[in-house]
Amino acid sequence: MLLPIALSFYYSVCDFSLLRAPVYVGADNYRDLWHDQVFWKALRNTFYYAALALPAGLCVSLGLAMLLNVRMPGQAIFRTIIFLPSLVPIVASAMLWLWLFNARLGLLNTLLARLHITGPGWLTDPTWAMPSLAMMSVWGVGYTVVIYLAGLQDVPRELYEAADLDGAGTWQQMWHVTLPMLSPVIFFNLIMSIIGVVGVLDTPYIMTQGGPVRATYFISMYIRDSAFSYLKMGTASAMAWIMLMIVLALTGVAFWSxxxxxxxxxx
Structure with a gap:
């Protein structure tokens, strides 16, 4: 494990492609990235996506877990339905959402048309492309819901009974009992989600290939293109280390808070 990490750092300070041996160039790769407008565009897009997808995924999955924690008929069926999308292969999910987001024949715009609303080009309009990808990211929250649900079922019932005796309503119990007791689980899901959204690649690459006009071009896509399309392994390694530093910084802030x-x- 340490060898690939050491090699990636070595390559990040080298002019290296698959066609020739690495040549040490110091910080040139990082300096070039500093002046690379495509890199900054990809970095801004990554942060924009994270700002949309991270809170959406955490909040929606928490809400679903709370609903599934309520005793009701068919509870196991509802839990299965919520978890099933996480088992669908990524390519199949992407194809489904491509149809849903289709500007002319998609389900979303068809429903909007029935309400006499003109739907946007969800994946072809630079303004809507990123929110559309963030919307799709909520599709795969099944694993997060399961983790939340396990945490909810671990909250002692005595705390709710004591809060009920003190006259606390449903919302007060949620804020003063459920969320504090669930905070370690929320923290775990936050860390895992940070890692996931910063390094997201597969679904956006299948659906938009970074378009339109690089509106959904992430740093992970630029790393892939630099390595395997442009054969600039040194530049790709430098970006990978920058992405790692971003993840470490964000998780560090999360641990501090x-x-x-x-x-x-x-x-």
Whole structure:
């Protein structure tokens, strides 16, 4: 494991492609990226996607988990339905959403047309392309829902009974019992989601290939193109290290902030 990490850092300071041996160039790759407008565009797009998809995924999955935690007839069936999309292959999911987002024949615009609303070009309009990808990311929250559900079922019932005796309503119990007790699980899902959204590649690449006009071109796509299309392994390695530093910085901020909102049960 350490060897690939060491080699990737070595390649990041080399002029290296698959056609010739690596030549040490120091920080030239990083300096070139500093002046590369495509790199900055990809970086901005990555942060924009993260700002949309991260809270959407965490909030929707938490809401679904709370609904599934309520005892009701057919509870197991609903849980299965929520989890099933996570088992669908990525290519199949992407093809389904390509049809849903189709500007002329897609289901979304067909429904909007029945309401006399002209739907946008979800994946062809630069304004709507990124929100559309963020919307699709919610499709795969099944694993996150399962983790939340396990955490919810681990909350002691005695706490709800005590809160009920104190006159706390449903919303008060959620804010003062459920969320504090669930905060370690929320924190875990936050860290995993940060890693996922910063390194997202497969679904956007299948659906938009970074378009239109690079409106959905992420840093992970630029790494792939640099390595396998342009054969610039040194540049790709440098970007990979920058992406790693971004993930470490964001997770570091999350760990720092967790002291103020994550509550661990002390026995």
């Amino acid at each position: 967790s002291r103020h909102w994550v509550h661990y049960e002390r026995k």
